[in-house]
Every structure is written in structure tokens, then in C-alpha cells.
Amino acid sequence: MAEPLKILIVDPQPESVAGLRRALNSFGTLEVVGDAGFGPVASTWAHTLEPAIVIVSVEEPLTRSLSTIQALMRGNPSWTVVGLVNQFDREVFRRTVLAGARDVLLRNSSASDLHDSLIQAHNADTLRVTTAAHDPTAPTGSIVAVFGVKGGVGKTTLATNLAVALAQESSASVALVDLDVPFGDVALMLDMHPEQDILDALADGVVDDLERLQKLLVRSQHGVHVLSAPLAPDDAGALDSRKVGQLLKRLAALHQFVLVDTPVGLTELTAAALDVSELALLVTTPEIAALRRTHACLRLLQGLEFSTSKLQLVLNRIESKTRVSSSEAIEALGHPVAWRVANDYAAMQSSAIGSPVVLQQPKSRLSKDIRLIARQLTGVPVASRASWLPWRRRTALMTAV
Numbered sequence: 133m134a135e136p137l138k139i140l141i142v143d144p145q146p147e148s149v150a151g152l153r154r155a156l157n158s159f160g161t162l163e164v165v166g167d168a169g170f171g172p173v174a175s176t177w178a179h180t181l182e183p184a185i186v187i188v189s190v191e192e193p194l195t196r197s198l199s200t201i202q203a204l205m206r207g208n209p210s211w212t213v214v215g216l217v218n219q220f221d222r223e224v225f226r227r228t229v230l231a232g233a234r235d236v237l238l239r240n241s242s243a244s245d246l247h248d249s250l251i252q253a254h255n256a257d258t259l260r261v262t263t264a265a266h267d268p269t270a271p272t273g274s275i276v277a278v279f280g281v282k283g284g285v286g287k288t289t290l291a292t293n294l295a296v297a298l299a300q301e302s303s304a305s306v307a308l309v310d311l312d313v314p315f316g317d318v319a320l321m322l323d324m325h326p327e328q329d330i331l332d333a334l335a336d337g338v339v340d341d342l343e344r345l346q347k348l349l350v351r352s353q354h355g356v357h358v359l360s361a362p363l364a365p366d367d368a369g370a371l372d373s374r375k376v377g378q379l380l381k382r383l384a385a386l387h388q389f390v391l392v393d394t395p396v397g398l399t400e401l402t403a404a405a406l407d408v409s410e411l412a413l414l415v416t417t418p419e420i421a422a423l424r425r426t427h428a429c430l431r432l433l434q435g436l437e438f439s440t441s442k443l444q445l446v447l448n449r450i451e452s453k454t455r456v457s458s459s460e461a462i463e464a465l466g467h468p469v470a471w472r473v474a475n476d477y478a479a480m481q482s483s484a485i486g487s488p489v490v491l492q493q494p495k496s497r498l499s500k501d502i503r504l505i506a507r508q509l510t511g512v513p514v515a516s517r518a519s520w521l522p523w524r525r526r527t528a529l530m531t532a533v
């Protein structure tokens with residue numbers, strides 16, 4: 133008898149995965165070899181398991197399912213993608229096929245109908261599959277590093293709230309890594325109590341084991357997967373910055389966005405994050421000392437031939453009582469400011485209760501400014517005031533169907 137066709141199921145609901153697994157495995161001709169959630173993790177598992185068929189649950193919000201299908205079909209892969217819907221809707225069917233699915237099946241069909249339709253879809257895809265070039269490079273999400281050369285300018289506030297806003301605005305899968313050693317406070321800002329931290333992720337063998345790595349991240353109630361700074365500040369010295377780039381890249385194989393909060397200044401850890409990031413947000417406030425240091429940092433980075441195309445300046449706490457206007461600040465920096473974020477008391481109120489301001493006070497100016505950044509990063513349409521950069525167009529492709 134021929135080997136069973138390997139199936140990967142992309143569905144975040146464990147009960148429906150279990151039901152499908154039982155139904156499909158009963159025939160002996162199909163074998164469910166794994167399951168995954170939406171986002172880059174689905175493609176990563178497909179590249180690892182090399183299934184013949186990938187079944188993707190198509191559900192609201194649609195963009196999450198459709199961008200997953202698009203990503204799975206990138207590079208003309210050797211698997212057939214089939215969508216699975218709860219009920220038939222012509223428009224959903226059309227968009228699912230346009231995203232790259234070979235067929236769309238009804239979830240409540242009988243096991244034998246599902247089986248036959250999957251085999252048919254796979255057979256119908258044979259011609260494309262036999263000419264498919266295997267793409268060995270696993271697709272990656274975008275790494276966004278948030279850094280600054282003056283303490284207290286709002287790096288953690290921005291990294292944390294941007295991560296939450298990205299997860300909420302786009303349903304993207306988002307990881308948030310706290311590299312601010314020894315006193316990182318991302319977990320505190322989200323009122324989380326992780327039991328494992330970045331040192332566990334950097335332990336031997338973990339970075340190459342995506343399943344173990346993913347388990348070390350704690351999913352916050354806001355949908356962000358957090359990797360905490362060392363829980364015991366005394367252990368921070370054990371953090372090897374040489375391994376950090378690889379860790380971030382592996383996380384980007386699991387998540388659409390990897391936000392990184394960094395310690396103040398251009399430390400080795402910050403440099404490691406900047407090196408692998410697609411976007412580096414340099415945060416400053418309109419205060420003389422912060423502007424002076426940020427200006428010096430920009431010159432230093434230019435001297436180091438750091439790719440300025442991925443560097444964007446964020447002017448935080450604009451209109452605060454620092455006697456330096458935004459226009460004066462921009463002039464002093466000598467570099468375009470990509471984003472301005474309001475000075476808003478809501479920031480302190482929210483961090484005091486461990487709840488992100490974008491959720492706690494969604495109508496505040498601060499929340500609106502941060503959501504605007506998130507929308508631009510994911511390609512969700514906004515009344516734009518900042519220009520589109522090439523890398524944003526690339527991430528926008530992941531969500532636009």
C-alpha cells in the first residue's frame with residue numbers, strides 16, 4: 133500500500149483539530165502529521181513537516197486566514213492548500229481561492245466527503261506540484277527594535293503598546309521580547325507573571341527547537357506572546373548577546389511581528405537586535421539632553437554605516453512642557469521624524485495598573501498615535517500622514533487580499 137498523504141492542519145482551536153485528526157486518520161490513506169496556528173508559524177511547520185496537503189481554517193477575522201494561505205503558497209511550494217469553512221459564502225470562497233487555496237470545503241461534511249475532496253484537490257494540483265521549486269528558506273515575520281539613548285524616553289511604553297495594538301488591529305501574531313537587562317519591566321507593564329525568561333530561550337538546543345521555544349513565551353490576555361527579561365536580575369550577566377540575533381530570527385519564523393524592547397544606549401544587546409531588525413525605532417523626547425544624545429547617536433550610526441533606511445525616529449511626549457517645540461526638536465535632530473506621539477498622562481495611569489494604554493484608554497491621544505503606527509506597519513488603511521517605506525509595503529502584502 134502507498135504511503136499515506138501527510139496533512140498539516142492550520143487551526144487554532146484544539147477541539148476542531150482533534151475532530152479532523154480523528155476523521156481523516158481513520159482511512160489509512162491520509163495521516164495528520166501536525167497542527168499549527170495562523171501566521172508564519174504555519175509556513176514554518178509546513179517547511180519542517182513537508183505535508184502533501186495543508187488544511188487552513190477560514191474564519192473571522194478573514195485577513196488572518198487569508199494572509200496565512202498567501203504565505204503558505206509563497207514560492208510555489210510542493211503542498212496543496214485547502215480552505216475549511218463553517219458555512220458556504222460565495223465571497224469568502226472567492227477570496228480564499230484568490231489567496232491560493234485549491235479548494236474550499238465545508239467543515240461539517242461527512243468524513244468520507246472530506247477525505248475524497250482532499251484527495252481530489254491534491255490530484256488536481258499535481259501538475260503545479262511536480263513543477264514546484266522547493267523553497268528552503270523559511271518565511272519570516274518582521275523584527276522591530278525599539279531603542280533610545282536616554283533613559284525614560286518611553287521605549288517600553290512604545291514597545292509594549294505597539295505590540296498590543298498590532299495584535300488587536302491586525303490579528304497578526306505578535307511576540308514581544310524584553311531585552312532590557314537587568315531590570316526589564318515589560319511583564320510588569322502587562323501585569324504578567326512569567327515563570328521562564330530569555331535565559332531559558334538561549335539555553336542549549338532551545339533556539340533550534342521551535343516547539344520548545346514557543347512554549348517559553350507567555351501569551352498575554354491581549355494576544356501578545358511575551359518573552360521576559362531575566363527574572364532574577366543577578367542572572368542577567370549570563371545573557372550572551374551573540375546568540376540574541378539568532379533567537380530573534382527564530383521568533384520571526386513563528387510570529388508576524390517580533391517587537392524588541394532594549395536597554396538604554398547602544399549596548400551589545402541593542403546592537404544585536406538592531407542588526408537583525410527590519411525596522412529600528414529610535415525614541416527620543418523633546419528635551420535638550422535627549423535631543424543632544426539622539427543627535428550624537430544618529431551621527432554614530434551613520435559613521436558605522438548602519439542602514440538608515442530601516443531607522444525611524446519617534447518623537448515621544450510632544451508638546452510636553454520642555455520649552456522645546458516639535459519643530460525645534462526636529463531641527464536639532466537633523467533627521468526626519470517618522471512618528472510623533474502625544475504627551476499624555478494616560479501613559480502613567482495605565483502603567484501604574486499594568487494595563488496597556490491602547491486598551492485601557494483607547495480614545496486617548498497617546499493610543500491614537502500608537503494605533504496609527506501599528507496600522508501603518510500592518511498595511512491597514514489609515515488617513516496617512518507618514519510616507520510608506522519599501523519594507524512596509526512588503527509586510528502590507530502579507531495582509532492585503
Ligand SMILES: Nc1ncnc2c1ncn2[C@@H]1O[C@H](COP(=O)(O)OP(=O)(O)OP(=O)(O)O)[C@@H](O)[C@H]1O
Nearest residue numbers: 283284285286287288289396449474475476479480
Ligand atoms: N507619551 C507619553 N506621555 C506621557 N508619559 C509617558 C509617555 N511615554 C512614556 N511616558 C512615561 O514616561 C516614563 C518612562 O517611560 P518608559 O518606561 O516607557 O521609558 P523607557 O525609555 O523604557 O525607560 P528606561 O530607559 O528606564 O527603560 C513612564 O512613567 C511612562 O508612563
Ligand SMILES: [Mg+2]
Nearest residue numbers: 287288289312
Ligand atoms: Mg524601558
